[in-house]
Amino acid sequence: MARTGLYKSEIKIARDALLAQGKHPSVDAVRIALGNTGSKSTIHKYLKELEQEDGGIDASKPSISDALQDLVARLAAGLQQEADAQIEAAQTRYDAASxxxxxxxxxxxxxxxxxxxxxxxxxxxxxxxxxxxxxxxxxxxxxxxxxxxxxxxxxxxxxxxxxxxxxxxxxxxxxxxxxxxxxxxxxxxxxxxxxxxxxxxxxxxxxxxxxxxxxxxxxxxxxxxxxxxxxxxxxxxxxxxxxxxxxxxxxxxxxxxxxxxxxxxxxxxxxxxxxxxxxxxxxxxxxxxxxxxxxxxxxxxxxxxxxxxxxxxxxxxxxxxxxxxxxxxxxxxxxTTAHQEAPAGEQGIPDGTRGASDS
Missing domain, CATH: 1.10.287.2610 (Helix Hairpins)
Known part of the structure; x- marks a missing residue:
């Protein structure tokens, strides 16, 4: 049965253990370390607080996922713009032909x-x-x-x-x-x-x-x-x-x-x-x-x-x-647009906000 709540200390212990193992302390990894218990939003909030308490050491460095998300967002925007132009041209040609x-x-x-x-x-x-x-x-x-x-x-x-x-x-x-x-x-x-x-x-x-x-x-x-x-x-x-x-x-x-x-x-x-x-x-x-x-x-x-x-x-x-x-x-x-937008949407959501409630 899932626990009724998590403590910040438990999140810190799980994060430190993952860091000691050389793993990235993501929301999912911390939740797995906690026995698949706890809300992802709560874990994400405590991880942000712990990062701020650590003096923002990691905050000055943009994470790889953020860079990938930005790149994917720009690519998606370019593809969307190009697709819109192609659709508009095709629609214009189709209207003229029709x-x-x-x-x-x-x-x-x-x-x-x-x-x-x-x-x-x-x-x-x-x-x-x-x-x-x-x-x-x-x-x-x-x-x-x-x-x-x-x-x-x-x-x-x-x-x-x-x-x-x-x-x-x-x-x-x-x-x-x-x-x-x-x-x-x-x-x-x-x-x-x-x-x-x-x-x-x-x-x-x-x-x-x-x-x-x-x-x-x-x-x-x-x-x-x-x-x-x-x-x-x-x-x-x-x-x-x-x-x-x-x-x-x-x-x-x-x-x-x-x-x-x-x-x-x-x-x-x-x-x-x-x-x-x-x-x-x-x-x-x-x-x-x-x-x-x-x-x-x-x-x-x-x-x-x-x-x-x-x-x-x-x-x-x-x-x-x-x-x-x-x-x-x-x-x-x-x-094509849906396929291009789907990864961008999934990567644009932080790992800590994917879950809404404790299981």
Whole structure:
């Protein structure tokens, strides 16, 4: 059990014994000599008093521990100052690098946002151009169908026109034959009448006696003339019918000419449609070229966006690596400072003040 107190005489005896043994009378050594009893502060106080009573012989000499403590304190202060300077410089570099990384990150994010917006705009325009191209393709298909229908109708109308032309030519030929026959009949009748008149005059001049016979002949001739007139009337009637048929054919010919004019209008409309088709084909080719250019621009923007994403990821990785390195540096400097300060703190405390109470 520990003793309740120590006396100055006991401390002096233990100190002298240690000095006689050639040992340094430290607080711990005196306490050990006393059987590990007593407070270190009390032992330290009595040792100081004994040193003062001895005339301060040892006081004029600085102890080795004090010199070491002073040296360690100066080294610690220098190391602390140097460490603070290094930490401050590292912190400054880290702050500058962090600010630059944040600025680069913000710039890359802005560029990424801009590229994303442009990409969306290009995609929207591409969808619009694709829809327009589909509409033009549908319209082109409809125009092609209409063109085939018009071509079919035009072919049928041309065939009907050829038939009408053939029929009209046949009627014209019949009408020409009728006119020729009529002219031939008129010439024959005229010749016949001339011959009859000449014969009649000769008979009147030379054959007065044969008037009765001539009258009978005249009656016969009159009957022939009557028949001829009837034949002429019939021929006139046929000519009238032929003229009526000619008028009807001319009417049909005018109708056919109207149809031909309509066909020409259809042909003109066909040519306009073909021009529109060519223009639409040209527009389709231009749209296809623009579509290809937009797709190329879209791929280029996607590549730029991918590169910006890679650059952003690299910048974030560098920033994280720098933050990790800065944290490791701070931890290293903290441990170094703590390691440097620990011995200085332990040596700066006198041996006699380490214990607070008797055991």
């Amino acid at each position: 600010a630059q990384q944040r600025a680069d990150k913000d710039a890359l994010q802005q560029a990424n946002q801009m590229l994303t917006t442009q990409l969306e705009a290009v995609r929207t325009e591409l969808l619009a151009q694709t829809a327009a191209h589909a509409r033009l393709a549908t319209q082109l298909q409809e125009e092609s169908t209409l063109r085939l229908t018009l071509d079919t109708q035009l072919t049928a109308l041309k065939e009907r026109l050829a038939e009408h032309e053939q029929h009209r030519a046949s009627l014209e030929e019949k009408h020409q034959h009728a006119r020729e026959a009529l002219e031939h009949y008129r010439a024959a009748t005229r010749d016949q009448r001339d011959q009859d008149v000449r014969r009649h005059e000769q008979q009147v001049q030379t054959l007065q006696a044969e008037i009765r016979q001539l009258r009978q002949d005249l009656i016969i001739r009159n009957e022939d003339i009557t028949r001829s007139n009837q034949e002429g009337v019939r021929m006139v009637t046929e000519l009238s019918h032929a003229r009526q048929a000619l008028l009807e054919e001319q009417t049909r010919g005018r109708a056919q000419e109207d149809q031909l004019a309509q066909l020409r209008q259809v042909e003109s409309q066909k040519q306009r449609l073909e021009q529109q088709l060519r223009e639409q084909a040209t527009a389709s080719e231009q749209l296809a070229a623009r579509h290809g250019a937009l797709e190329e621009n879209c791929r280029r923007m996607e590549a730029q966006w991918h590169q910006s994403q890679l650059a952003l990821a690299a910048a974030v990785a560098r920033s994280e690596a720098q933050e990790t390195l800065a944290a490791q540096l701070r931890e290293f400097l903290h441990h």
